[in-house]
Amino acid sequence: MAAGVPTGLAGLGWVCVSWAVGGERARRATAALVGLERLRLASWYDHHRAGGAGGRGGRAYLLLRGALGVLGGYLVFAGMFLAVLLLYGGAGQLVSGEAHPIPLRLPGVRVTGDSSVYGIVLGLTALALSVGWGAVLVGLERRLADRFAPFGRDEVMRGRIAELTASRSGIVRAVDDERRRIERDLHDGVQQRGVTLAMLLGRARHAAEPALIDEAYAEARRLLDELRDVAWRIYPAELDSRGLRAALDEVAHRSAVPVTVVHDPPGRLAPEQETCVYFVVREAVTNANKHAGAGAILVGLRVTEEEATVTVSDDGRGGADPDGGGLAGLARRVRALDGTFAVDSPPGGPTTVTVRLPCA
Numbered sequence: 001m002a003a004g005v006p007t008g009l010a011g012l013g014w015v016c017v018s019w020a021v022g023g024e025r026a027r028r029a030t031a032a033l034v035g036l037e038r039l040r041l042a043s044w045y046d047h048h049r050a051g052g053a054g055g056r057g058g059r060a061y062l063l064l065r066g067a068l069g070v071l072g073g074y075l076v077f078a079g080m081f082l083a084v085l086l087l088y089g090g091a092g093q094l095v096s097g098e099a100h101p102i103p104l105r106l107p108g109v110r111v112t113g114d115s116s117v118y119g120i121v122l123g124l125t126a127l128a129l130s131v132g133w134g135a136v137l138v139g140l141e142r143r144l145a146d147r148f149a150p151f152g153r154d155e156v157m158r159g160r161i162a163e164l165t166a167s168r169s170g171i172v173r174a175v176d177d178e179r180r181r182i183e184r185d186l187h188d189g190v191q192q193r194g195v196t197l198a199m200l201l202g203r204a205r206h207a208a209e210p211a212l213i214d215e216a217y218a219e220a221r222r223l224l225d226e227l228r229d230v231a232w233r234i235y236p237a238e239l240d241s242r243g244l245r246a247a248l249d250e251v252a253h254r255s256a257v258p259v260t261v262v263h264d265p266p267g268r269l270a271p272e273q274e275t276c277v278y279f280v281v282r283e284a285v286t287n288a289n290k291h292a293g294a295g296a297i298l299v300g301l302r303v304t305e306e307e308a309t310v311t312v313s314d315d316g317r318g319g320a321d322p323d324g325g326g327l328a329g330l331a332r333r334v335r336a337l338d339g340t341f342a343v344d345s346p347p348g349g350p351t352t353v354t355v356r357l358p359c360a
Contacts, residue, residue, distance in 0.1 A: 001069075001072070001073045001076055001077075001134060001137065002073070002077075003040055004037075004040060004069040004073055004141070005069055005070055005073040005074070007033075007036060007037060007040065007066075007069065008065060008066035008067070008068070008069030008070045008073070009066065009070060010033065010066075011033055011037070011062035011063070011065060011066035011069075012062070012063065012066035012067070012070070014029065014030070014033055014062060015059050015062050015063045015066070018030055018059060027058070030058040030059055030062065031058055033058075033062055034058045034061055034062065037061075037062075037065060037145065038145060041141060041142065041145055061144065061145070064144055065141065065144055065145075068137070068140060068141065068144065069141070072133070072137040072140070073137075075130075075133060076130050076133055076134045076137065077130075079126050079127075079129055079130030079133065080126075080127065080130045082123075082126045083123045083124070083126035083127035083130060084123070085123075086119045086120070086122045086123030086126060087119065087120060087123035087124070087127070088123075089119045089123075090115070090116045090117070090118065090119025090120035090121075090122075090123060091116070091119075091120065093115055093116035093119065094116040094117075094120070099114045099115045099116035099117075100114075100115050101113065101114060101115070102114075102115050102118060196219055239274060239275065239278055243268060243274075244263070244268065244269065244274045244277060244278065244301075245261075245263050247274075247278050248261050248263060248278070248281055248299060248301075249261060251278075251281055251282050251285055251299075252285075252299070255285050255289055255297065256289050257285075257288060257289050257294050257295065257296065257297050257314070258295075258296050258297065259285060259296075259297045259298075259299060260296070260297070260298050260299065261299045261301075262298070262299065262300045262301070263299070263300075263301040264301075269303065269308055269357075269359070272337060273308060273337060273357050273359075276333055276334060276337055276339070276355075276357065277301065277308070277310050277355070277357070279330065279333060280310055280312070280330050280333075280334070280353065280355050281299055281310065281312055283326050283327070283329075283330050284312035284330075284353045285297055285299070285312065286326075287320065287326060287327070288312075288314040288316055288351070291316075291320070292314050292316025292317055292318070292320070292349070292351060293316045293317050294314035294315050294316035294349075294351075295315055295316075296314065296315055297312065297313070297314045298311075298312070298313050298314075299311070299312050300312075300313075303359065304359070305359060306358065306359060307356050307357060307358050307359055308356070308357045308359055309354070309355070309356050310353075310354070310355040310356075310357075311352060311353065311354050311355075312352070312353045313350055313351065313352040313353075314349070314350060314351050315349060315350050316349050316350065316351060317347075317348065317349050318345045318346050318347050318348050318349035318350060318351050319345060319346075319347045319348075319349075320343055320345035320351050322343040322345075327343060327353075330353075330355075334355050334357070337357055337358075338357075338358055339355060339356055339357040339358065340354075340355070340356045341353075341354075341355055342354045342355075
């Protein structure tokens with residue numbers, strides 16, 4: 001809103017000038033100012049940015065948005081300033097004991113109250129009204145932008161093509177990363193255990209020692225466990241046979257940190273969505289085990305007719321990097337399904353990973 005006041009004044013001033021200037025340059029300048037307003041909405045109000053609009057539609061938008069921004073912003077900041085003054089005065093009188101009674105006469109009612117109480121109550125009221133009007137102002141600005149500077153058809157197509165291109169590249173990178181991870185797991189884990197097992201069997205064959213046979217048997221069991229872990233990391237059989245809930249319960253069971261799964265969807269999701277949800281939960285739980293120092297993890301899955309929402313939160317130290325290898329791969333996988341991926345991990349925690357997938 002603070003940024004909207006000067007841009008609103010600039011828009012109002014340009015509208016007055018553009019009526020006299022006219023021409024192609026005026027239209028381009030109008031479109032640039034409209035684009036600046038949409039950039040502000042996209043940056044601060046989480047409103048998707050559209051291209052600028054020129055001509056009469058752009059001038060009408062700048063005129064209305066300028067009036068709304070200047071007047072609305074003034075009311076918000078004036079109300080907050082008044083709230084601070086009233087709260088400061090009321091709290092100061094309450095602490096110092098200098099408050100005095102103030103009679104309040106209404107039709108048929110006479111009330112005497114303390115000045116510090118009046119100041120605090122009125123300050124809180126002014127603060128609540130300012131915050132409420134600010135929320136209304138945000139909604140009005142979004143509606144105004146959608147009405148006078150909407151997405152053009154060409155802009156929608158260009159944006160969609162860019163999204164699909166990025167998603168395709170992301171899928172290729174995700175597949176390559178997964179292949180490298182599988183190769184690393186096989187080389188560093190299964191292959192090494194297989195070599196150890198072969199050496200133990202060779203020694204046991206020559207020496208015929210029961211201890212070596214027992215050690216080879218134990219190594220074979222560890223090799224089987226390693227193979228099961230690798231297969232589970234590649235794709236869980238429970239996901240197809242028993243459903244998403246069973247797969248998530250398996251993730252919780254394998255976690256060293258206690259995991260609570262809250263999962264009550266009305267039915268099964270599409271196979272590709274269930275796979276995406278599973279890998280998101282597994283990677284987030286794995287990161288919490290390895291890096292977060294968490295004591296508890298909460299996994300939630302909520303499904304409506306419009307979208308499926310997955311949240312994985314832990315009480316660890318925070319500071320997770322959304323651009324890290326694991327989380328970046330998950331983001332590409334989610335975007336490939338037209339979903340959104342967000343990571344909230346301030347230093348000191350907690351960390352929350354939120355994924356939204358369209359159910360249509």
